[in-house]
Amino acid sequence: xxxxxxxxxxxxxxxxxxxxxxxxxxxxxxxxxxxxxxxxxxxxxxxxxxxxxxxxxxxxxxxxxxxxxxxxxxxxxxxxxxxxxxxxxxxxxxxxxxxxxxxxxxxxxxxxxxxxxxxxxxxxxxxxxxxxxxxxxxxxxxxxxxxxxxxxxxxxxxxxxxxxxxxxxxxxxxxxxxxxxxxxxxxxxxxxxxxxxxxxxxxxxxxxxxxxxxxxxxxxxxxxxxxxxxxxxxxx
Amino acid sequence: xxxxxxxxxxxxxxxxxxxxxxxxxxxxxxxxxxxxxxxxxxxxxxxxxxxxxxxxxxxxxxxxxxxxxxxxxxxxxxxxxxxxxxxxxxx
Numbered sequence: 001x002x003x004x005x006x007x008x009x010x011x012x013x014x015x016x017x018x019x020x021x022x023x024x025x026x027x028x029x030x031x032x033x034x035x036x037x038x039x040x041x042x043x044x045x046x047x048x049x050x051x052x053x054x055x056x057x058x059x060x061x062x063x064x065x066x067x068x069x070x071x072x073x074x075x076x077x078x079x080x081x082x083x084x085x086x087x088x089x090x091x092x093x094x095x096x097x098x099x100x101x102x103x104x105x106x107x108x109x110x111x112x113x114x115x116x117x118x119x120x121x122x123x124x125x126x127x128x129x130x131x132x133x134x135x136x137x138x139x140x141x142x143x144x145x146x147x148x149x150x151x152x153x154x155x156x157x158x159x160x161x162x163x164x165x166x167x168x169x170x171x172x173x174x175x176x177x178x179x180x181x182x183x184x185x186x187x188x189x190x191x192x193x194x195x196x197x198x199x200x201x202x203x204x205x206x207x208x209x210x211x212x213x214x215x216x217x218x219x220x221x222x223x224x225x226x227x228x229x230x231x232x233x234x235x236x
Numbered sequence: 237x238x239x240x241x242x243x244x245x246x247x248x249x250x251x252x253x254x255x256x257x258x259x260x261x262x263x264x265x266x267x268x269x270x271x272x273x274x275x276x277x278x279x280x281x282x283x284x285x286x287x288x289x290x291x292x293x294x295x296x297x298x299x300x301x302x303x304x305x306x307x308x309x310x311x312x313x314x315x316x317x318x319x320x321x322x323x324x325x326x327x
Contacts, residue, residue: 057291060287060288060291061291158302159302161309162298162301162302162305162306165305165308165309166298166301166305169305169308203294206294207294207295207297207298210291210295211295211298214295
């Protein structure tokens with residue numbers, strides 16, 4: 001019996017397309033009759049709960065400026081959470097006659113997680129330059145002292161690598177454990193491990209999004225930004 | 237006893253990749269357990285701050301996990317992207 005450790009090209013692509021189609025389709029369907037007055041539909045209320053919770057969490061990390069970072073961090077969280085949540089459904093690849101697994105989490109492939117980590121790697125200077133300017137971003141590399149410049153640069157690269165590997169390791173090992181248990185003890189243990197996999201999936205999505213926000217916030221230095229803004233409002 | 241160098245490379249890679257993960261996860265588990273215990277004590281002392289403490293705990297756990305992830309990466313490299321394996325296969 002062959003347990004595939006890494007996802008093939010089409011497996012990753014088709015599963016990613018499924019997640020994308022579900023996210024876009026659900027959002028389009030729910031926001032079709034968006035209203036701002038009180039009798040809003042229940043679907044809109046659910047969406048509002050999700051978006052507001054994310055915005056509050058992001059605001060606490062971003063010095064009150066949740067809206068600025070909500071599109072990027074929110075999309076990261078929703079994509080990773082949805083792709084991990086859909087592993088609940090059994091595989092229909094046998095029904096469709098495909099030789100790869102539909103559905104298996106696309107975040108179980110190092111390609112997807114590396115792409116997401118690269119998005120964060122480029123988002124940090126993007127947000128830092130957009131909010132505070134190029135000189136400020138360059139100055140963050142020589143804080144607290146100019147001697148830590150190589151460590152800051154290396155730290156930037158290694159934390160991106162760690163982001164990718166953490167998500168990949170958690171998702172891939174979850175799938176492999178369930179596959180092995182199905183072969184060895186198929187009665188009740190695979191279900192328990194799948195439950196654990198679901199919990200870990202949400203936690204990993206949350207950790208990924210929170211870490212991305214922490215990296216961006218440390219480059220933008222949101223606390224200083226908020227202090228400066230308060231000083232401006234009081235003085236001006 | 238004549239040992240083919242490919243056998244040596246493969247065997248040692250397998251054995252030591254598992255050692256890498258095993259020894260790497262010891263320190264990680266101890267550190268994360270300690271961090272979690274202190275976070276629980278903090279939440280018990282100040283339940284109002286439990287949101288901030290939880291979030292900080294998750295970020296801290298991710299930081300501590302980094303070296304264990306490096307050990308995992310070394311194990312994966314030894315098993316799936318072994319630089320010496322292709323050298324010996326080429327010979």
